[in-house]
Amino acid sequence: MSVFRTTIPQNAEDEPLVRLIAPDGTRTPHEELDAAVAHLTGEDLRRYYRDMVMIRAADLEATSLQRQGQLGLWASALGQEGAQIGAGHAARTQDYLVPTYREHGIAWARGIEPWRLLDVWRGIAHGSYDPYELRTHPYMLVLGAQAPQAVGYAMGLQRDGLVGTGDDESDTAVLALFGDGSSSEGEVSEGFTFAASFQAPCVFFTQNNQWAISVPTSVQSRVPLAQRSRGWGIPSVRIDGNDVLAVYGAVRLALDAARRGEGPRYIEALTYRMAAHTTSDDPTRYRHSTEEEEWAAKDPIDRLRTYLEAQDEIDEAFVTRCDEEGHDLAMALHHQIHAMADPDPIEMFRNVYADPHPLVEAEREEFVQFRAQFEDETTTGEER
Numbered sequence: 001m002s003v004f005r006t007t008i009p010q011n012a013e014d015e016p017l018v019r020l021i022a023p024d025g026t027r028t029p030h031e032e033l034d035a036a037v038a039h040l041t042g043e044d045l046r047r048y049y050r051d052m053v054m055i056r057a058a059d060l061e062a063t064s065l066q067r068q069g070q071l072g073l074w075a076s077a078l079g080q081e082g083a084q085i086g087a088g089h090a091a092r093t094q095d096y097l098v099p100t101y102r103e104h105g106i107a108w109a110r111g112i113e114p115w116r117l118l119d120v121w122r123g124i125a126h127g128s129y130d131p132y133e134l135r136t137h138p139y140m141l142v143l144g145a146q147a148p149q150a151v152g153y154a155m156g157l158q159r160d161g162l163v164g165t166g167d168d169e170s171d172t173a174v175l176a177l178f179g180d181g182s183s184s185e186g187e188v189s190e191g192f193t194f195a196a197s198f199q200a201p202c203v204f205f206t207q208n209n210q211w212a213i214s215v216p217t218s219v220q221s222r223v224p225l226a227q228r229s230r231g232w233g234i235p236s237v238r239i240d241g242n243d244v245l246a247v248y249g250a251v252r253l254a255l256d257a258a259r260r261g262e263g264p265r266y267i268e269a270l271t272y273r274m275a276a277h278t279t280s281d282d283p284t285r286y287r288h289s290t291e292e293e294e295w296a297a298k299d300p301i302d303r304l305r306t307y308l309e310a311q312d313e314i315d316e317a318f319v320t321r322c323d324e325e326g327h328d329l330a331m332a333l334h335h336q337i338h339a340m341a342d343p344d345p346i347e348m349f350r351n352v353y354a355d356p357h358p359l360v361e362a363e364r365e366e367f368v369q370f371r372a373q374f375e376d377e378t379t380t381g382e383e384r
Helices: 033-035 042-067 081-090 104-109 115-122 146-160 186-198 225-232 244-259 289-296 299-311 316-339 344-347 356-383
Strands: 097-098 174-179 200-206 236-240 266-269
Touching: 033 244, 042 081, 042 104, 042 115, 042 244, 042 299, 081 104, 081 200, 081 244, 081 299, 097 146, 104 115, 115 174, 146 174, 146 186, 146 200, 174 244, 186 200, 186 225, 200 225, 200 244, 225 236, 225 266, 236 244, 244 266, 244 299, 266 344, 344 356
Parallel strands: 097 174, 174 200, 200 266, 236 266
Antiparallel strands: none
16 A cells, blocks of 8 residues: 555544654654665765754754844744755755745755845845745745645646656656645645646645644644545645654655656645744743643654664764754854845835836835935935
8 A cells, every 4th residue: 555545544543644763763664665765875864964953053043033133033943854854855956846934944955055044034135046946936924825836836847748758857846835724724725626636746745833823733623634635636644744764755755756747645744843933923822831842852853863873873973063063054144144234125126026017116216206305304404
């Protein structure tokens, strides 16, 4: 039986949770996923460990910078590093990834430096990387909007002849990433509809971090989220999102199938948001410390470290070096953000549309005149 299921069990609690590495570091065999990760070496896994350490260091520093008034807001991915690093590295270079607003690990895996994310949260740019070059869409703050847009892009790939040709270098798929809260949005259902109808090469990836701000997943859905897509005929799987190896294997299988022209897949990665929803949120008002302690014991970084130690693939010197590099990255971010210059406000009118638009041009001219009156007042005051 495929790890991706199309049937719904009679009892919701019978939905399996697939993993390869248990919280205590024990390796669990799984024939299909084992085959999907068999090519990974100890060097690969050490890289994933370092990636998770680095992105956590950057994440914590970004939270500190927001508290210092250097960022307007920050959405932390603390605790979700395993799901993001695993998914990001499972994608091929040509695949197109459509994130939400806390996919910092995805960005890192795609070669996007953390400082390129901070200017958006600082409010001085629309984005500092080329989405086409890095095959990663800019962060999307509108909940659920990733789904139909990702499917539309996937349908375009079909029409461009970039799906199901058998050429591993050109066949392409789309990975749409969103949270459990977004999965309740109507746009996700619309995305499922079009993806299923046109068998679009799109993989939907939900990081179920247990809380849609203050609403728990148990209130959002009476059944595991993995079962939602099956009503559309989209095969799905529920995986341990804190197990970077299982995430990598599941996403790789799903994207490979999508590229071959076998249609969409849906993955629910069970993980936990260890920090607040954003820096404007206070999680102590709606969840208990005992829950946080329970999930802390399932930390994705500690889990991979324990596994690698048991395999003699990692030592204390490597762990220390990763921690030091994470600290250096955090300090670099600190200095970079303080060195960022404020842009000319007129820049906000650029790139609103692909082509010039008369309404935007009129608003731009109005803004220029608005600023000019203050410049005149300043000049008059100086002359006096």
